[in-house]
Amino acid sequence: MRSVHRKIRHWYTRHGRTDLPWRNTADPYTIWLSEVMLQQTQVKTVLERYYFPFLEKFPSIEALGKAPLDAVLKQWEGLGYYTRAKNLHKTAQLLTQEQAPGTAPVLPSAIDALIQLPGIGKNTAHAVAAFAFRQPVPVMEANVRRILCRIYAMEQADEKMLWKIAYEMVDREHPFEYNQAMMDIGATLCTPKTPQCTACPFESICQGKHDPQRYPTKKRRAVPTREQHIMLNLYDNKLALTKREGKFLHGLWGFPATEVPLCAAEYIGEVTHAYTHFKLTCKVYLYDALEKTEDHYFTPQQIRRLAISKVDEKILNLYLDSMK
DNA sequence: GAGGCGTGGGT
């Protein structure tokens, strides 16, 4: 394993994404933030659109913990999986409340303590421990999972087995470089579609290299289609929006929707949006209200300052186009 | 443990 560790470190020095900003900081807060933003999200998106603006607005745990959730969601707008922002904020609040007087709030360094915080699961706890606190532990995310499945020719990813292997394989002397290298190898060489096995430092020991597509086997689910009817409630050139409750798009503002069409309204078009688990078609109608029937009305300019989801942005744009 | 949870990149 020592020679493999050497190969991996050598590969990382030459080909790794060593310039990523969260790899060149000692601040656990910014490393934690990057880990949460990167959950189910590509590096490019986080790097180019969200990481720096978020830190500009909330430069510390304390700044984040003392900010209103609405402001945090506005910074998160468009990134998706909004529970991440809610949990990030919640954890910052907890840490800020727990801090001793006169001291800055800090993240715990122990995996057991990290994993109890909202929004920090097993992988993120390990990532923060390895990257922020240089502990000799492995990470286990999509890239590492795919690499290990291929090295051991496992069609099914057995989480317990994978963690055991990962703990045995981690370079305990250079956990930071090892883990970053594993993710880079997965992202740039051991890719899902067309892996470049000949350039891979694991090539000599990989049992799955002759049929990499087979490891791991992918599971796919059917994607149902749902239809909603959006009644744009217009009063005094303002539109009614409500703050979404429940788990879907929680905390964001949005146009009220119904499952069934309502009568006596002008149809102005439809909007579609693809989510992970369903496709949504929204039939949009305009209703000129004679009196206020909803709690909150906003001008289009005011709506731009609220945190709204992508589908509501599409609906707003449809409305503005229909006014031309 | 299986399904809910967003959006955009890549092919």
Add this chain to the structure above:
DNA sequence: TACCCAAGCCT
């Protein structure tokens, strides 16, 4: 185009 997939977590 219509997929697949991405530094997962929570229930």
